[in-house]
Amino acid sequence: MTEEQCDYVFKFIIIGNGNCGKTSLLYHYTHGKSITNVKQTLGVEFSAKIIQVKQKKIKMQLWDTAGQERYRSLTKGYYRGALGSLIVFDVTNSDSFEALKEWIKCARDFSKPSIQIIIIGNKIDLEKERVISEQCAKQFCQENDVLYIETSANTGYQVNEAFTQITIKLLDLLQQGVIDGGMIKPKFLTTKQPDEKEKQQQCNC
Numbered sequence: 001m002t003e004e005q006c007d008y009v010f011k012f013i014i015i016g017n018g019n020c021g022k023t024s025l026l027y028h029y030t031h032g033k034s035i036t037n038v039k040q041t042l043g044v045e046f047s048a049k050i051i052q053v054k055q056k057k058i059k060m061q062l063w064d065t066a067g068q069e070r071y072r073s074l075t076k077g078y079y080r081g082a083l084g085s086l087i088v089f090d091v092t093n094s095d096s097f098e099a100l101k102e103w104i105k106c107a108r109d110f111s112k113p114s115i116q117i118i119i120i121g122n123k124i125d126l127e128k129e130r131v132i133s134e135q136c137a138k139q140f141c142q143e144n145d146v147l148y149i150e151t152s153a154n155t156g157y158q159v160n161e162a163f164t165q166i167t168i169k170l171l172d173l174l175q176q177g178v179i180d181g182g183m184i185k186p187k188f189l190t191t192k193q194p195d196e197k198e199k200q201q202q203c204n205c
């Protein structure tokens with residue numbers, strides 16, 4: 001399936017502290033298997049996936065950002081136009097959980113206040129090292145009006161569900177008219193074709 005055959009193009013940003021598993025989750029989602037020897041992201045990496053949800057074909061533009069502090073000003077430049085954000089924390093690392101408030105604020109400030117957010121509590125395969133409980137994370141997400149899901153990029157647990165849930169949320173908002181569908185059509189549908197007069201003006205002969 002090509003972009004031309006899609007109904008919509010959704011831009012997503014994947015953000016959160018370094019080492020939480022953003023790249024590992026994305027790799028599992030796009031390749032259907034765990035990544036071996038994942039490297040720290042330097043700046044921003046782009047990937048894409050076309051899916052069908054609720055009878056709509058969606059092209060997902062996926063922008064994986066570096067979590068390390070020194071890349072923050074660079075990565076924020078890529079938030080613009082994002083409809084959704086997947087904000088990842090590591091359930092074995094309390095700093096990454098405490099940073100969520102700041103990440104939510106960044107997503108809303110640098111994309112737009114209406115950006116849809118799903119918080120992902122990753123690395124739940126590390127049961128014994130877990131320091132953030134599901135209940136605690138769920139409560140935080142309720143208070144901040146964002147979705148919540150737990151995943152493991154190692155086992156693949158709920159990885160597809162995380163990406164699907166945020167996409168369904170966006171499709172629901174489209175159906176309700178909260179999001180303007182005209183703005184997120186594939187480009188070929190929205191690009192204005194030159195009329196005859198314009199064509200003549202462009203002609204070099």
Ligand SMILES: Nc1nc2c(ncn2[C@@H]2O[C@H](COP(=O)(O)OP(=O)(O)OP(=O)(O)O)[C@@H](O)[C@H]2O)c(=O)[nH]1
Binds near residue numbers: 016021024040125
């Ligand atoms: N046990 C376990 N390890 C994971 C999981 N996800 C990622 N990791 C490991 O965590 C480390 C960091 O993973 P990355 O995917 O590079 O994390 P990141 O958030 O992209 O990091 P930055 O690019 O620095 O922002 C790697 O050693 C991964 O193998 C998981 O679900 N379970």
Ligand SMILES: [Mg+2]
Binds near residue numbers: 022039040066
């Ligand atoms: Mg990364």
